[in-house]
Amino acid sequence: MPQAILALNAGSSSIKFAAYRVGTGSELTLACKGSLDRHAREAKLIVKDAASTVLQEHTSESVDSSSALTTLLLGRIEPLLGDAELAAVGHRVVHGGPTFSAPVLVDSAVLQALDALTPLAPLHQPGCLDPIRSLISVRPRLLQVACFDTAFHHDLPPTYRRFPLPAEFEADGIRRYGFHGLSFEYIARSLDSVEARVVVAHLGSGSSLCAIRNGKSVNTTMSLTPLDGLMMATRSGAIDPGLVLYLQQTKNMSASEIEELLYHRSGLIGLSGISSDMRILLASDDLKAKEAIDQFCACVAEQIAAMATCMSGVDLLVFTGGIGENSPEIRKQICARLNWLGLRIDDEANMRGHNSISTRESRFAVRVIPTDEESVIAMQTRDIIDRANLEDPNRIAKNPA
Template sequence: MADVILVLNAGSSSLKFGLYEIGDGDEPQARSKGQVEDIDEAPRLVVKDAAGATVADEPWPDGAAQPGASVSKLIAWIEGGLGTDTLVAAGHRIVHGGREFSAPCRLDDRTIEALEALTPLAPLHQPKSLAPVRALKRLRPDLPQFGCFDTAFHHRLEPPVSRYAIPRAWEERGVRRYGFHGLSYEHVAHRLDRMSPDLSAKRTVVAHLGNGASLCAMRHGRSVDTSMGFTALDGLMMGTRCGAIDPGVLLYLQRTGGLSVAEVERLLYRESGLLGVSGVSSDMQTLLQSGDPHAAEAVDLFVHMAVREIAAMAASLEGLECLVFTGGIGERSAEVRLRICDRLGWLGVRIDRAANLLNAERIQTSDSLSKILVIAADEEAAMVRRVRPLACR
């Protein structure tokens, strides 16, 4: 018999999950990982065991696209395979924790209500994060649920890094730089420490590059600076999000273009980024394979913004000793990594082209002044490490 923790990571069109056995060892052991793909259109369950072998790959009926239905079916599937083992807790990735939530916490009616109030700060993500919490609360009211926050890793950012140059009264009302992708950065910090305490101590820039993208400057496992701010729009260009933009553009769109607040929000979150510039796709691999010149221009802008922001993070660190790529693009696109590193040569970054093509863990040359690593993102592992001590009290 074993105690098992379920961690859920809700995206815009998928629901990722991981099942972990918790015992006496240092690290919880992954039992299986998977996701419900394409929830809104044609839901499909794909699950792999700890060795990477596929244990489920099955379409789900249209009803699974209804709110809560995917969670209901997923829980039934999970519990059907537990045997004599016991599901003791569930952990959820919550994108925005605001000022109040700086560490994992129990998700009860009060905390759920408080987190829902933060929706204007993450309109694309917060409702998706909370939907599985509510569904599971209805289905298994006695199962303890815990929230893990993407903003928590950056919670100790202080002025001037955390501050905007606006009237102080707004800062006192919570308008500050929060930062995101914290669970991904927490996992990278954990991996660096496991690889070598000396590596963990280096001035490190982590590039989480994917449909959502950001950077984190870290040292000794702590966030020093990050490219995202008050919302998940700032910093790098993303799949459908614009990244850093002159705020005057937004005023122009409203005054001259006649766009409403809702229309501006949709443009910035869903119609910009790689998709908006290319007019082809939000998927990096599709753009790299496309012959459309607009696709090439979108990739060029993505690389340019990444290089510029990495240099800014290096300035906050007063040097660059380690560059880490993670996230879907960061882990799998050798072309994007090569283009970024080639433009950082002035910082002493030298990439080993052969190792890079193999997606090796270490891809720097022997004469590079900076380590260059590729570390797979694993937000689920970061969550279970946080939930385990709370569930075992």
């Protein structure tokens, strides 16, 4: 019987998904894709085919349990797979820590180890692991694979991997991990020349940059946690570490209060006091909205220059992610701050959302490439399943957890 793989990309209140049929030679063909958004009062499911034609739209009362949410999702997707049987589900997991440097089949020990990493990604890790637990509950025999956002950066050179702290801290796993690795891997796979010096700007609610050379991560802006680096929708990004001490010692703020401040009340929403949504800020005439946008663009431009420095130059700048792909104004403002590097963009191509937006006179190319994390999850899951079946042909029939 033909097989299918489901890729799940879970957030705190939504799940993006894509289902693929596995063909001859393990080729993957997109069967359907979509999203499941859960809000306070309702859950909204949208399913599209490979050409982005809407196949289903379904709204129901919001469900409290992850198991019910997963059951709803599977119930809508599986009938669209035709004669293919769902063989495995791949999950985006934000933090793999020092142990998980490649995709892995999930069992109870793996799940426990991933749960222990929650303090390093409190905003993301629980949402990534909930669907895994739900599937164990409703489909205990279904194989599940964890695919890590940190894995792409696992082999960062020591210059950019290590913090300037005593060696024993790195021995305890305190190092730069980096995130958005599935997105960066997709971009790296899609480029014609792996030798190019590439800076990828993944800009969205969470934002980070990555310097890529020879298809590998050289440096990145996020580090131990997804809080570091660029300012984001609600996250502060890099700040003076002494601020944390000051807030504790002088303002008597607890660790949980500081976590709430830096993860949920900072960044665009903190600076503007209006919204964490870049679209709303761009439409606003409020001076604070402009200040928040200016600081965001200045921070991104500065760090693009830093990423270029670690490669002794840049051949290609790629914009991706929700803001990077869809906001020509933000791209324009960021690139204007890099004119001193010889960057020149074609304003009309940029406004029309063309793939290539640099001029012929530009010292390096600038492209807009929509990311596809789900396809990377599916490929990594397929590879793990192929390997597992080679090692044990009966593995598909065993309970992984």
